[in-house]
Amino acid sequence: MSESTVLERTTLLQTGGLSVRYGGVSANTDVDITVGSGEIVGLIGPNGAGKTTFVDAVTGFTKATGTVSLAGERLEKASPHRRRRAGMARTWQAGELFTDLTVSQNLAVAVQPVGLRAMVSDVLNGSRPPAETIDHALDLVGLRDAADQRPGELTLGQQKLVGVARALVGGTRLVLLDEPAAGLDTHESRDFGAELRRIAATGIGILLIDHDMSLVLDVCDRLYVLDFGKVIASGTPAAIQDDPAVISAYLGSPEVDPDAVAELDAAGSSGGPTDLATGTEPTTTAAPEENR
Numbered sequence: 001m002s003e004s005t006v007l008e009r010t011t012l013l014q015t016g017g018l019s020v021r022y023g024g025v026s027a028n029t030d031v032d033i034t035v036g037s038g039e040i041v042g043l044i045g046p047n048g049a050g051k052t053t054f055v056d057a058v059t060g061f062t063k064a065t066g067t068v069s070l071a072g073e074r075l076e077k078a079s080p081h082r083r084r085r086a087g088m089a090r091t092w093q094a095g096e097l098f099t100d101l102t103v104s105q106n107l108a109v110a111v112q113p114v115g116l117r118a119m120v121s122d123v124l125n126g127s128r129p130p131a132e133t134i135d136h137a138l139d140l141v142g143l144r145d146a147a148d149q150r151p152g153e154l155t156l157g158q159q160k161l162v163g164v165a166r167a168l169v170g171g172t173r174l175v176l177l178d179e180p181a182a183g184l185d186t187h188e189s190r191d192f193g194a195e196l197r198r199i200a201a202t203g204i205g206i207l208l209i210d211h212d213m214s215l216v217l218d219v220c221d222r223l224y225v226l227d228f229g230k231v232i233a234s235g236t237p238a239a240i241q242d243d244p245a246v247i248s249a250y251l252g253s254p255e256v257d258p259d260a261v262a263e264l265d266a267a268g269s270s271g272g273p274t275d276l277a278t279g280t281e282p283t284t285t286a287a288p289e290e291n292r
């Protein structure tokens with residue numbers, strides 16, 4: 001990436017001291033994360049580390065303390081709907097497509113207005129999102145030609161991209177993707193990653209959560225690592241892979257996802273810059289108990 005590209009970046013997402021408690025569980029503690037325009041930032045960590053909670057907190061779907069800004073606009077008190085209108089959108093884990101609807105209809109229903117006034121206006125005016133906003137979102141993921149097809153006619157990788165496109169409809173500046181590549185094989189995942197890079201190249205900021213370490217290490221400009229709700233490391237993929245705290249979090253956690261460790265292994269052995277999970281003695285450091 002050229003220096004001028006970096007200089008032109010503006011900060012889209014900025015969280016300050018974002019914290020979420022579920023009863024006695026500190027699911028997020030003082031999480032400070034930034035995502036710039038045109039940047040892909042990964043959020044990784046073992047199962048239960050608090051990744052989805054962070055997305056819920058940023059998008060207003062769970063109660064949190066701390067601050068959330070989008071391009072300088074403070075949004076921590078805003079409803080999920082207002083945050084969406086401000087330009088932040090998310091995908092959901094296991095976000096299914098409507099199999100009986102076409103691709104463009106799947107995008108249209110994702111942005112149907114909510115609330116009584118919008119519903120009345122919808123009934124009276126038959127309002128629908130303008131076709132060009134749907135087309136633009138499909139262009140962003142390279143699926144304009146598939147607009148009239150049904151999800152079942154597409155490859156799994158294309159279906160995943162439709163899921164991303166749904167979040168890109170309507171002036172999205174920041175998109176938070178929660179395991180968008182789940183179920184893709186290595187080849188499909190690589191293609192999917194290339195599409196994410198193309199989306200980011202248009203200036204959209206992406207926060208990416210995924211257990212597919214090859215994908216995350218390949219496409220992300222920077223990574224944050226969460227463990228027990230706290231950021232324990234941040235930096236470039238290469239730096240993160242060498243970070244002892246990260247290795248400890250993945251290999252020392254009793255709740256570690258074996259698939260994620262396997263992915264870390266695969267990322268290293270398939271030509272990734274460094275292998276996080278091998279070449280280092282597995283640590284037996286006890287995981288802190290206070291958060292779980």
Ligand SMILES: Nc1ncnc2c1ncn2[C@@H]1O[C@H](COP(=O)(O)OP(=O)(O)OP(=O)(O)O)[C@@H](O)[C@H]1O
Pocket residue numbers: 022025026027045046047048049050051052053054292
């Ligand atoms: N709605 C909820 N009510 C109570 N506890 C919750 C709720 N959602 C999450 N938690 C707890 O908060 C912690 C963080 O969970 P979260 O789902 O954010 O982790 P994660 O990193 O996304 O995990 P995974 O990788 O398995 O999806 C866990 O201890 C979880 O059990």
